[in-house]
């Protein structure tokens with residue numbers, strides 16, 4: 395707790411020295427096992443279990459504390475939506491693991507989108523974004539929702555810039571973050587992306603277990619981990635420390651609907667990509683129900699039962715998806731393991747007030 399709170403402070407500009415201090419008090423987090431991400435003169439000690447080598451920060455958008463602070467305000471500010479009611483946090487809500495508790499999200503005017511809001515947690519470790527990977531990076535991604543008619547529904551990016559300019563308090567913050575008062579869409583997206591890259595989660599029970607604290611996970615969760623890596627074949631796709639291979643697979647979710655979402659195929663037009671979606675991270679997954687690209691599974695247990703049945707049959711089903719013959723106990727063990735992947739999320743607290 396203590397460690398993460400201090401790491402949180404780093405992102406808003408307090409001295410790094412404080413981290414080292416708190417680290418000494420941490421019961422399990424061995425200094426050597428916490429890695430540091432750097433970007434220009436900025437550095438940040440990741441929570442236990444996360445790997446700095448996998449961080450993706452574009453060259454042209456180096457991290458600074460000022461940019462992160464600005465991006466956080468823009469992220470939580472609803473004034474860049476058509477009726478000033480919806481912010482990024484409406485659908486990527488810190489109190490719901492940076493997702494939305496609805497199967498698919500409602501934007502401006504309660505218009506319903508077709509996909510479930512994925513989490514913003516640990517986006518630092520991915521370049522491509524969206525269920526179908528259509529945005530090359532977080533900067534590109536941030537342009538989308540502002541003008542999406544079922545999300546923030548602004549008429550154009552120029553209108554977004556006009557609204558940000560109307561709030562006098564933002565200009566000095568752009569100057570601090572970018573060296574001049576100019577406000578444009580590129581800068582808005584860069585600041586939001588920089589903030590999102592600090593929304594990371596590690597130091598879960600699983601991470602502490604792996605760092606040597608054998609009491610950190612229950613016996614059931616430990617059995618679940620064994621199944622995850624073995625009989626249940628989860629690790630094939632939910633690979634490495636962020637529990638994703640950053641690739642696209644068809645589990646058949648939604649394949650039985652009259653007009654199935656074609657997912658990755660819409661981007662690549664490759665037949666084999668029909669109905670394939672990005673493997674989501676499983677970090678903090680216990681907080682992000684409902685699940686899957688269409689929000690069709692309400693609980694983790696239901697997700698695992700879907701895998702146990704071998705997904706939903708269709709012509710493009712991944713070869714890795716087969717009936718698993720898991721017992722009821724084994725299903726529960728896997729759920730327990732998923733629950734052990736929740737850690738405290740860095741820089742998640744909404745700002746106390748917004749610029750005027």
Ligand code: HEC
Nearest residue numbers: 481482485499500501509510511512523524525526539545
């Ligand atoms: C009305 C709900 C809504 C709002 C508002 C919204 N999003 Fe999203 N967001 C979604 C949905 C739904 C998706 C998935 C869409 C898809 O994959 O086609 C998504 C996808 C994303 C992703 C990709 C995550 C991943 O794992 O691929 C990021 C990052 C993101 N949004 C950030 C933002 C930011 C930043 C804002 C504000 C500028 C924002 N969102 C506003 C609903 C919303």
Ligand code: HEC
Nearest residue numbers: 626628631643647671672673674685686687697701712714
């Ligand atoms: C072939 C690759 C693959 C395998 C094997 C696999 N997954 Fe997945 N997982 C995915 C993909 C892709 C999605 C999203 C699918 C969709 O929405 O259509 C997903 C979604 C999930 C989700 C929902 C996450 C969310 O945020 O909505 C959970 C939980 C999950 N998987 C757990 C598991 C478990 C547990 C196993 C082992 C029993 C497993 N997965 C095996 C690729 C895989």
